[in-house]
Amino acid sequence: MKQLIEVFSEIFSSPILVRALIVGVLVSLCAALLGVSLVLKRFSMIGDGLSHVGFGALAIAAVMNLAPMAVAIPVVLIAAFLLLRLSSNGKIKGDAAIAMISTGALGIGVMAVSMSKGTNIDLNSYLFGSIMSVSSEDVVISVILAVIVLFMFVFFYTKIFAITFDESFAKATGTAANVYNMLIALLTAMTIVIGMRLMGSMLISSLIIFPALCSMRVFKSFKSVTICSGIISIVTFLAGMVISYVAETPCGASIVCVNTLTFLIFFVIGKIKKTA
Amino acid sequence: MTVIENMSFEVADGDYLCIVGENGSGKSTLVKALLSLKKPEKGAIEFGEGLKKNEIGYLPQQTMAQKDFPASVYEVVLSGCLNSRGIRPFYSAKERKKALDTMELLGIIDLKNRSYRDLSGGQQQRVLLSRALCATKKLILLDEPVAGLDPIVTAELYDLIEKINKSGVTVIMVTHDLSAALKCSKHILCMTETEWFFGSREEFLKSKFADFMRGSEAVD
Numbered sequence: 128m129k130q131l132i133e134v135f136s137e138i139f140s141s142p143i144l145v146r147a148l149i150v151g152v153l154v155s156l157c158a159a160l161l162g163v164s165l166v167l168k169r170f171s172m173i174g175d176g177l178s179h180v181g182f183g184a185l186a187i188a189a190v191m192n193l194a195p196m197a198v199a200i201p202v203v204l205i206a207a208f209l210l211l212r213l214s215s216n217g218k219i220k221g222d223a224a225i226a227m228i229s230t231g232a233l234g235i236g237v238m239a240v241s242m243s244k245g246t247n248i249d250l251n252s253y254l255f256g257s258i259m260s261v262s263s264e265d266v267v268i269s270v271i272l273a274v275i276v277l278f279m280f281v282f283f284y285t286k287i288f289a290i291t292f293d294e295s296f297a298k299a300t301g302t303a304a305n306v307y308n309m310l311i312a313l314l315t316a317m318t319i320v321i322g323m324r325l326m327g328s329m330l331i332s333s334l335i336i337f338p339a340l341c342s343m344r345v346f347k348s349f350k351s352v353t354i355c356s357g358i359i360s361i362v363t364f365l366a367g368m369v370i371s372y373v374a375e376t377p378c379g380a381s382i383v384c385v386n387t388l389t390f391l392i393f394f395v396i397g398k399i400k401k402t403a
Numbered sequence: 404m405t406v407i408e409n410m411s412f413e414v415a416d417g418d419y420l421c422i423v424g425e426n427g428s429g430k431s432t433l434v435k436a437l438l439s440l441k442k443p444e445k446g447a448i449e450f451g452e453g454l455k456k457n458e459i460g461y462l463p464q465q466t467m468a469q470k471d472f473p474a475s476v477y478e479v480v481l482s483g484c485l486n487s488r489g490i491r492p493f494y495s496a497k498e499r500k501k502a503l504d505t506m507e508l509l510g511i512i513d514l515k516n517r518s519y520r521d522l523s524g525g526q527q528q529r530v531l532l533s534r535a536l537c538a539t540k541k542l543i544l545l546d547e548p549v550a551g552l553d554p555i556v557t558a559e560l561y562d563l564i565e566k567i568n569k570s571g572v573t574v575i576m577v578t579h580d581l582s583a584a585l586k587c588s589k590h591i592l593c594m595t596e597t598e599w600f601f602g603s604r605e606e607f608l609k610s611k612f613a614d615f616m617r618g619s620e621a622v623d
Binding site for chain 1: 439
């Protein structure tokens with residue numbers, strides 16, 4: 128315990144780590160809340176697809192010397208809109224559409240990076256994340272994002288539940304399900320763009336799916352699953368950060384490993400609860 | 404694609420209409436049109452006085468996603484009250500009471516805190532039925548409510564629907580089950596790929612459609 132406090136005080140004395148900590152906690156929380164709805168609506172892969180599109184956008188922005196966020200945010204928002212459209216009523220089925228868009232964007236990104244020999248782009252940090260890449264601008268954006276997501280989530284909680292559980296009933300009784308679907312997709316896109324540079328575009332979607340999947344093993348109501356997901360996301364992020372700091376491992380990968388372990392623990396608890 | 408042409412029918416207050424027909428005759432299209440999920444290509448659906456578009460309670464067919472959905476029975480039933488809330492968040496005490504009352508009526512009050520995914524098929528249909536009743540006290544539309552249920556549970560569910568109808572709620576039910584349709588409905592709308600019939604149960608029994616439907620049932 129004493130050592131843990133020491134580790135935390137060391138982390139808090141470094142401005143770079145503090146920035147990463149603030150952005151990470153807020154992004155994890157937003158991703159986990161949105162994730163409950165996405166996972167239950169069978170849209171988990173949308174997060175994965177969007178992060179790949181984000182990678183492509185960031186790579187092109189870096190090559191062309193444009194501001195990364197200014198390119199990535201609109202591109203990922205458009206991709207979110209398209210993915211939702213494709214998966215709901217396209218000729219190409221949802222999972223295939225996502226696989227197509229995400230690998231396509233990944234290919235374009237890698238091409239862009241490799242063709243620009245002069246620039247100094249670290250492909251590894253784009254793909255797997257780096258705490259060094261979190262700027263103070265990111266901190267401001269993620270605080271704003273977190274406030275918006277939390278407010279939207281609480282304010283529209285009843286609607287989000289209704290469209291997640293049964294979209295056709297919600298539509299039939301006059302809830303504008305498409306508007307809320309779009310809102311969830313857009314907030315997800317924002318969350319991914321902001322969290323991507325910390326977590327890496329390969330790993331960011333784990334923040335969306337793991338907390339929801341863990342809490343679904345054990346909890347039985349939508350409210351308890353949501354609350355538990357929020358708590359899991361923050362705890363696993365902090366644990367991952369500490370491990371990453373102490374063992375000098377990449378922070379994105381450490382967080383995903385903690386999440387995987389958490390899932391196994393919740394899985395076992397769920398099984399025990401069922402037989403008891 | 405036009406499914407069926409020049410069809411017209413009306414439903415009065417307190418009616419019990421069964422929609423029967425072949426696969427592909429356009430029953431689900433009709434249901435979607437009634438719920439304003441789809442626009443009819445020609446013609447119109449008129450709502451009489453006092454019935455707004457969002458005052459139809461709907462019992463949809465279950466989706467795969469719901470099979471492992473973590474939601475308590477109370478949360479599901481309460482979500483039926485959403486249509487009267489508009490943009491306002493959270494539910495009022497009145498709506499909470501309404502949810503509890505309909506659960507009481509359908510005999511699922513004991514299941515209040517159980518998880519929807521742990522219930523049996525019949526219990527789940529009751530939960531969805533009480534959600535529909537939370538959405539309206541005027542008209543409920545049931546889409547194949549007994550699909551996949553065993554005979555005893557099916558009979559119980561039909562009894563419940565009849566009880567709801569007797570309490571003054573108009574019922575429109577889409578079903579494959581002709582014998583049930585004949586037993587409880589007041590009016591029948593029968594659709595085949597080319598023709599349609601609308602009339603009271605007695606008229607239906609005298610029409611050629613009755614034999615036709617029985618024939619197709621025997622083949623099933």
